[in-house]
Amino acid sequence: MKLWKKIFLGTLIIFVAAFDVGAFLLTSFAYDYNRERETEIAVREQSVILSSFTSSLLRAEHFDPEISMNKARLSEIMSSLSNYYRKQGVQLALLVNFEHIYSDFADLDDLWLECEDLQSKNVIDKRVDDKRLLFVSSPVPDYPQLTFVYCRDISAIDEFRSEISRFFVILNVIVIVSACVLLFLLLKHITRPITVLNDMAAEIADGSYDKRVEIKSSDELGQLAKSFNHMAESVEKNMISLKKSAEDKQQFIDDLAHEMKTPMTSVIGYSEYLKNANGSKENQIIALEHLSDSMLRLKNLSEELMKLTLLREEITELKLIEVDKLLNALEVTMKPSLDTRNIKLLTEATLEYFVGDEALLLSLLTNLVENAARASKSGDCVTVRVYESESAIIEVEDKGIGMEQEEIEKITAPFYRIDKSRSREFGGVGLGMSIVSRIATLHNARLEIESEKGTGTVVRIIFTTLK
């Protein structure tokens, strides 16, 4: 059973029960009240009529002391009283020793059976034919043998009761129907956000991570919707970053597989050739050269990959580095390879100390200088500068072939090489700039490349937090 149905039925049952009980209590209270009032009126009126009867009797007694025994005379007095009160719906009777002297109504002998004590005042509520009558009887004062009976029609209170009951039945139906409709609409309105949230949760579970709920109320459901959207947002964000990292990894693996395929093909092909072919000595030497080159390439590749793997961890210790020492180490490392290509290395430092990891920064500089050297031709020079301008900056400049804008964008992607054959000549595997970018990130530094085709390239490592 749905929530709104539960609330609907529960509320309806409670409401109807309360309404009906209330109506019943109200009706019976009104009825009792009316009856009491009718009784009071009857009693009061009876006393009034009785006293006027008594005064008439006293007046008559003045002329005829035996009047209380004179039935015809009593009857005469009664009849004149009766004629007067009949217009007001009141009927009267007089009994002498329980014998009818005068009566406006039919035989009522059985009435006396219900009277407990005829010497006192009796009130009897009785149904005669289809009328409801209220009888009030009492002995006439000073004449105990006379009983004065007063009767009043109180059918109106029964009618009132049935009338009001009918009214309540109709009211009940109207109220229940309108309560049903209003309750239904209200519940639908209140529970709509739940349905919306539920549908949206199902959609998100099915993979539409970009979906959001639109509920603008400020109640608990509105807050729930807000939290729900917040949750969906972080799920989406995580999904995107996971997807991106999975794609990057897949791309890296694809590129790596591609990168390994060529040396692998050579290794397999040339070893097969050496094993099976009846080649000349000269060709065998060519084959052996290619074989060892390919092995070297695989070795370089695995070494660079290892470096990149190690760089995934954070640097734990940053030390103060002497810039001169770092640049000396760079010169010692690069000199032999640069000399053979007739490329000069110039270093300029206006900064004395520097915070960082010496080994990693040396590796970064080696990579940048090697790239610069590859872009340069014989006789050119590569300049390394370390200076301060707002923050510490390392700069490597060459006057070589330069790069196109789109090449600059791709340069840090693993295995990207602008000139494959030229890079391989020097044993490059295409991971140098990836390593540089990684080391820069580990130092909270930013990589900036400025280059123009034909005029040269400037690579800047701009340290943002360190000096």
Added chain:
Amino acid sequence: MAKILIVDDEKAINDLLLLNLSLVGHTCCQAFDGNGAVDAINRFKPELILLDVMIPYQDGFSLVENGAQGDIPVIFLTARDSVADKVKGLRLGADDYITKPFDAVELIARVDAVLRRAYKSSEQSDFIIGDAVINISQRKARLDNNEVELTNREFELLEVLIKNRNIALSRQKLLDLVWGYDYVGDTRTVDVHITKLRKKLRLEKYIKTVYKLGYRMEV
């Protein structure tokens, strides 16, 4: 044998193709990029082009799309074993494709097949090996001008050895190529047939037993 242009930017792979194709007597020319390939086609006038897809300046696909090869059959070399690439190559009118890494015997067989299809009459009529003259298309072998009776298997074995000359073929490989992959038999069968061939055509000096490997036709 045929004139073949090899286009691949990886020198190692280019040389490997050259060495293997030279073994069976093809004349080869090397190009290392798209522009070099166009030059070589005009200058060298090859009978077949082995074309790598990923080469600088003009990649293999666009080269073929531009019709640089003319009527010359093309075999694509692809480092990627992506089906899409192979299909694209074949759609463009390539005659075959070879995926790296490749097997020398497979390379030679594919090159031969494409050449045979493209130049139906070009099968060299007579192979002269020592005193024997062998005509593969007529399936005839003569020794000192006298026809020598060879069984079907013996002739097929001789054909495989000639086509893959200067390459050592293992007994198992010979069984696969001559008797077929479903043949269930001893590799000794190969030895028996080789002995018969050597005797019938006086090829003792040319069909060499290579230690630990198998047999090689050396010419």
